[in-house]
Amino acid sequence: MAKQRYRLTDRKSKVTVSDVARLAEVSDSTVSRIMRGQGLVADATREKVMAMVKALGYVPNRIAGSLASLDSRLVGVVIPSLSNIVFPEILQGINAGLAGTNRQSVISVTDYDLDKEEEVVRNLLAWQPAAVLIAGSIHTFATQKMLENSGVRVIEFMEIDHPPIDTAVGLSHVAAGKAAALHLVQRGYRRFGYVGYGGTLDLRARMRYQGLCEGLAEAGLGFVAESMSDGQTTVAKGKEQTSEICARVPDLDVLTFSSDDMAVGGLFHCLNAGIRVPEDLGLFGFNGLELGRALPQPLSTVRTNRFEIGKRAVEEFLLNPTRPDQPKIIDTGFEIFEGATA
Amino acid sequence: MAKQRYRLTDRKSKVTVSDVARLAEVSDSTVSRIMRGQGLVADATREKVMAMVKALGYVPNRIAGSLASLDSRLVGVVIPSLSNIVFPEILQGINAGLAGTNRQSVISVTDYDLDKEEEVVRNLLAWQPAAVLIAGSIHTFATQKMLENSGVRVIEFMEIDHPPIDTAVGLSHVAAGKAAALHLVQRGYRRFGYVGYGGTLDLRARMRYQGLCEGLAEAGLGFVAESMSDGQTTVAKGKEQTSEICARVPDLDVLTFSSDDMAVGGLFHCLNAGIRVPEDLGLFGFNGLELGRALPQPLSTVRTNRFEIGKRAVEEFLLNPTRPDQPKIIDTGFEIFEGATA
DNA sequence: GATTGCAATGGCAACGCTGTCATTACCGGT
């Protein structure tokens, strides 16, 4: 009498290759070949097996498959937030890039917390992804090391202001901020106010702010007033902070916002307060969201192409699945958009 | 001379439990126990092993782990779109619900295409997820069968208008539409216009439309004019279509939109065209987006709680990981929000 | 000193599939 020692537990009556193979009277190998459409199989055999697959409702177990083939077909994606619309937009680009390939993305969110990012990356790497696409280039030392040692492709997207581990896809936020400042100076604005993110977590917002400051400094100017917040950047927040800064410093001639959301809020405040835009006050955003274009008056802003960033990040990996010797930077650029608000 | 037949391929010099075990002079079992913090291990041993783990940069292979333990710790999520802000909001709720558990979500997007949904579900199930959270209750027959047979928990979120496979979390879109119509009738509106989605893909938008029609019919009314589109529902589209319907049928007294985005676009048109809202024309949205609340005048709308829907969907699964005998419906409700536009 | 109890560790098959051969079946040419 056999001992039947191991794994007496459930197994939930799952259907396996062996089940299909046995009932279709072929070997496991043949079923496997058919399921992934690779190798030579006679049409008759294929039909016989596929009929059995349908009958049993067999779904291949990709976990086992990945282990056996040492290839998970997974692409890890790490983003700081889902509430900031720009990240879903990037995910769309990633999705578009992945469409038609046999790869799957696994998305993790860090809430702008570098420690959480570390944990998230650790968990992600445990799934043996073929690549990791991660927002930003600033990580904890441990995260950096893990990514480096993983040997997989690491595409850091959004910003190209810092040297990447492997490849960076995005734009220079410092340069964008600077360009915006110089553009506004050139249009004649002199008394600048800043409304937006002033925390330490969203590093790209900080870089844009830094760029703005640099640009102003170059023109011998600087911010006359600032209204900083450190939470989410929303339309409501922008409205509120604009109201505050206008009350505090009434003689500004232009407001630069850390994001379009906030700038839209700013416009709403002006609409309510009877402030004429841009005659009394100019408003300038950042990102070029769809929302800004549909406003009663199009928002002046810096356009970045989030969809393209996501798409290019994926393409870079698909084109060359193994890590290059030299770090690489892909600049997707930005564009000053002259709307009707500044 | 040994033959060395199999798997001469790469292996990429990955570090495995055995490597750690050998160098730390313990067994594989002990390393495994330590890595997943389960079972008895002496502190000294744990430290010795962890030191080696750090030194080697060992990252456990969860693919192998999942295969061995027959538990992937994955939760599959299927949504139709990322460009419609409501889905990222639901993902946030899902993320919040999953935080602190050792489970990972895997997100797939169907682009409102039921055939793509079928493919996506097939791919998802191949990863042996512990649960599948899927938007909506209308699927292809094959998708339905796959989900049923998978044996895992299937939580259908967003709508509860159709009988679920296992559990549905969300609200009745028909009821919400009807309630909105009756509310507006009660406020004295009589000449209704509909602006929004009129395609066949977004089934929930259709149900809301149906609900609106039912509500109006109950009051002996109906839409005087409609402006349908079948693409994305955006602010720009709302603006454009509102402009069109106002030109075509100037004497409407209220417009109901298929979503807040469109309603915001409608308001922008009115702002530009000098139409007073709500005096000349009432505007009524759907969803209760943050954007609507921050408008110069708060948008009247039906509030739904997307974050809660996502969170509740996850909680339902965490609370009871095995499929219940009876289908279950969790109604997260909706609320008419009386803003300043209708 | 022998026995018991328990904490700590080890051994090994199994998870479901795929990669790498080996083998079989069949065909046409001589």
Place this chain on the structure above:
DNA sequence: ACCGGTAATGACAGCGTTGCCATTGCAATC
């Protein structure tokens, strides 16, 4: 009848981990 070649299929180890025991070591108890 024999051979060589190719199409089709089969056999089986191995992927890296975990579940299920078995075993060891050591202190407490008799």
